[in-house]
Amino acid sequence: DVKVTQSSRYLVKRTGEKVFLECVQDMDHENMFWYRQDPGLGLRLIYFSYDVKMKEKGDIPEGYSVSREKKERFSLILESASTNQTSMYLCASSWDRGQETQYFGPGTRLLVL
Amino acid sequence: AQSVTQLGSHVSVSEGALVLLRCNYSSSVPPYLFWYVQYPNQGLQLLLKYTTGATLVKGINGFEAEFKKSETSFHLTKPSAHMSDAAEYFCAVSEVETGGFKTIFGAGTRLFVKA
Numbered sequence: 001d002v003k004v005t006q007s008s009r010y011l012v013k014r015t016g017e018k019v020f021l022e023c024v025q026d027m028d029h030e031n032m033f034w035y036r037q038d039p040g041l042g043l044r045l046i047y048f049s050y051d052v053k054m055k056e057k058g059d060i061p062e063g064y065s066v067s068r069e070k071k072e073r074f075s076l077i078l079e080s081a082s083t084n085q086t087s088m089y090l091c092a093s094s095w096d097r098g099q100e101t102q103y104f105g106p107g108t109r110l111l112v113l
Numbered sequence: 114a115q116s117v118t119q120l121g122s123h124v125s126v127s128e129g130a131l132v133l134l135r136c137n138y139s140s141s142v143p144p145y146l147f148w149y150v151q152y153p154n155q156g157l158q159l160l161l162k163y164t165t166g167a168t169l170v171k172g173i174n175g176f177e178a179e180f181k182k183s184e185t186s187f188h189l190t191k192p193s194a195h196m197s198d199a200a201e202y203f204c205a206v207s208e209v210e211t212g213g214f215k216t217i218f219g220a221g222t223r224l225f226v227k228a
Contacts, residue, residue, distance in 0.1 A: 004156070035218075040122065042203060043157075043218040050213070090156055098145060098207055098214035104156030 003027075004105035006091055011110045019078040021108050023091030031097050032074035034058075034066060037088040037107070049074055050097065081112045115140045115208045119219035127227045132176075132191040134222050136204030139185060145207040145214075146187040148178055151221075152200045160202070163187065174198070199226045 007022035025032065031050050035043040035058075045058030047066040055066050063085060067075045074093075078085055088109050092102040120135040138144060145164050149157040161172025168180040174197075178189045187204060204219040 009154075040220055042117075042220040045216075092157075096214070097216070098209065101147070101159045101162065102157075102216070104149075104158065106154070106156045 004091055004093055004103050006089075006105040006108050008108050009106060011108060013078075013081050013110065013112050015082060015112060017078075017081045017112075019081050019110065019112075021076040021078075021089055021091075021110070023074045023076070023093075023105055024072050025074075025093040025103070026072065027093065027103070028071065029093035029095055029103075030071075031094045032068065033092040033094075033102065034064075034074065034076045035090045035092065036060070037090055043090065046076065048097075081110075083112050086110060086112045115144065115206050115215070115217050117204055117206050117217050117219035119202075119204050119222050121222055122220065123223050123225065125225040125227060126194045128196055129193050132189070132194045132198065132224065134189040134202050134204075134224065136178075136187045136189065136219060137185055138187065138204070138206045140206060140208050142208060143182075146178075146180060147205040147207070147216075148172065148176070148187070148189050149203045149205060149218075150200050151203065157203060160189070194224075194226045196226050196228065199224055 004025045033048045034046040049068040065077045091105040094100045094102045118137045147162045148160040151157045161170045163180045171177045201223045207216040
């Protein structure tokens with residue numbers, strides 16, 4: 001079974017802190033994604049990566065950056081956390097970006113105070 | 114440009130009743146279509162997907178969906194709801210665009226099952 005793990009299930013941070021969310025997948029997938037999930041808005045793509053050291057902006061990249069130094073690991077960075085970044089963050093991976101299934105991690109619920 | 118509309122943010126059914134969750138999409142080319150389910154405190158997992166071929170797709174846990182091109186719909190059904198079906202369901206559309214594919218998720222429909 002494909003497994004996608006996220007470093008934390010719950011995080012509480014203060015405004016202005018630098019926050020790292022990490023995601024690891026064990027299926028050698030080329031593509032990895034970071035989404036945020038908010039009630040009534042569904043999932044919105046923040047960034048994705050189709051190869052090591054490659055990244056593309058999604059629909060809402062402002063205030064975020066990413067890093068992919070190894071194929072299995074994709075990190076989301078909040079350079080200076082703000083209260084409007086309080087959300088559920090979901091990581092996913094897939095073989096390709098078209099017809100293939102995305103496999104999701106359990107999510108990280110982030111609260112920024 | 115693609116978009117996904119899920120009609121009804123909340124749907125409530127009785128145990129044993131038909132489940133119908135609606136999804137309409139807009140796409141300029143034939144898309145790939147997905148339904149994912151999210152149980153409480155978990156990530157999303159695939160229920161079923163349509164890529165090519167038969168337009169009626171069967172998925173896990175007794176769910177199925179039918180791709181209707183003329184109606185641009187991909188509604189999810191299950192003949193008889195079970196308490197364990199209570200979850201949030203997301204419809205997603207994947208379409209080729211400049212630079213590769215893009216997947217868009219609907220806002221989600223939360224399914225409540227009454228005993």
